[in-house]
Amino acid sequence: MGKQKVSPVPFFIVGILFLILFGAISWGVYFDSSWIRSFDLAWIDRIQGSISEGKTSFIIKVTELGSMKLVIAFTIIIAIVLFFKRRFAEGLWFGGTILFCAAIGGKILKKIFDRDRPAFLQLIEKTNESFPSGHATATTIFYGFIGLVLILTAVQIWKKVIVAFIALLWIGFILYTRIYLGVHFPTDVLAGFLYGTAVVFISIGVYLLVQQPLRHLLEKLNLVDKSKTFERAENY
Template sequence: MAKNFLASSFLFLFIYIFIALGVFYKLDWVYNLDKSVISYIQSFITDSRTALIIILTDFAGTISIIILTALTVIFLIYKRMYILSLWFGMTILLGPGIFVYIMKKIVDRDRPGILRLAHVTSQSFPSGHSTAATVFIGLLSIFIILTVHAKWIKILSGVIAFSLITFIMFTRVYLGVHFPTDVLAGFSFGIAVVSLSIALYKLYLDKVKQALFRRNIEDQSPSI
């Protein structure tokens, strides 16, 4: 199964690179896609809807993700799942954290110049909120799907995860702080990160557990 996750990682990384090149070289299809999708999504703007969305979109913001990740890591350490806690924390740090920051500097894309309903100052590509939501929610969802036996829980987990991620992506375009290609790139890269991270966890869990055991450290991280 690790090979399947690796294949998924390469596929979504290819999609991300395809979008990134289109944005970097300002290709026509990027402009046309962004313009049409923004016009459609922002046709739903109302004052009450905007006030609610501004609050909800911050659940995938930097501070919220840091707090949620820290709480998750602390809980896993408490449960003596040391490998799982390190894996989860490092995936969030390297994916939505360091890589997104670097890519924003490289691509250096300005925010949309049209109707903007929230104040932001950093570069636009890729969407940090979309990447963070995809990685954080995606990791939790995939782990639930791979570890529980009840089919309905697997389905429910997948539906909830997809709905939450899609909503966050929608809010970033709705608020005028991102182009659609920003959020699509964030989603694609997020899936690539999740897939690669799961593959590495599956490949190296037993080896790391054995290394810890030789140091008299018993780890309770589950196999997937």
Template sequence: MKVKKDFSWLFIFVGIIFMILFGIVSLGVFQESTSIENIDLAIIEVIQTNVTDTKTAFLSILSEIGNIRLSIALTIAFVIFLFIKRWYLAGFWLGGTVLCFAAIGTKLIKKVMGRARPNILPLIEKTTESFPSGHATSATIFYGILGLVLILLTNKYWKKTAVGLAVLVLIGFILMTRIYLGVHFPTDVIGGFLYGMATVFISVGIYKRVLEPLQQVLLRFNIQDRSISRTEGGSSCFPIRR
């Protein structure tokens, strides 16, 4: 008999580690730690060298890849697709994760932290709170979930590696643009990344734990959900056709 491996608790554990790291950075920012200030200034000095109008205009456009409004729009499109395929629980999971944690959660944390935007070399104007970076958070959650899904769906390690690297490069690029444009301290984007990664791993882990019980509940109402949490060849967290 073939025993299927369940890595859901491992995902949750990794997510908790990221959340602890986010808490450490948040505490340092809230207390206006000298170490945090030194880290911010050192990184800003490196990234904001050789500022040009052309580079600023270019990065201002590409930076919007991580815009929360774009992430929400793409999420809505994915959710509609999942519902059409009758992958209802996967749709609610994806939509709920992005809405609750990338949109609402980030705004709440910003209000609690109340950190002002940097005033060193702002190249574009932003007036909302600075920590954590909304672009960093939404990009990490949205692209992170899609990347992790693709990694879990493929059995070839070179493909897993390629997807993982591509997603990290994309997220890292978005984080760098926010620092270059002078709208965020480095610890803002680091905090957004850590919070986003915690959300991705914990959300995927919980999805894998609760999917099958929830499917049984839906069956009582004659609703057949086609989302699955595992494939025969390994572990997956995204729906595929049976």
């Protein structure tokens, strides 16, 4: 990852905007608004209107690439690799974001809303809380996090565009699979995407602010940190 000067302010602004959108969806779900029901029913009808055996078999396998358990396993592997390369700040940042915002934060939100799963055509059985979607949250934070870092560190515009396209396409597909399988309402996955996107942007903003103090702290612990993801912009 190459160095470049980046200001944290735009990341906080974008993150807050996505949090506001998440709040709007959450408000509608919590109070069971009519527009939420209409939105959900319309998209369930569209997405589950083309179910086939072969498609279902493929989707059941692929959708697990966005599961919280697998994302946590991938995160542990990446964090270990970063620690091995003595990029401790980056490892703590990445691992901490997934642990506290995806795993713990997502679980807290599920308990708060305690929304039942759709009572329609479920192609796989799920019985725990529905809102927000754990797959959507984990997928958006994990793959979105990696995608945005690659975009920020890429030099050529065409590379940024390709990475953004692939990341959004993959995240969108995982979200689609949860509705297709009948285990989530569309607003479940939309909320997971909005919350996850907010986390990604705010997390990068926070890291830009604390990366130097964090490195100084690591030095006091006799840990030579070689993280080099970003340089904070001094004038903003």
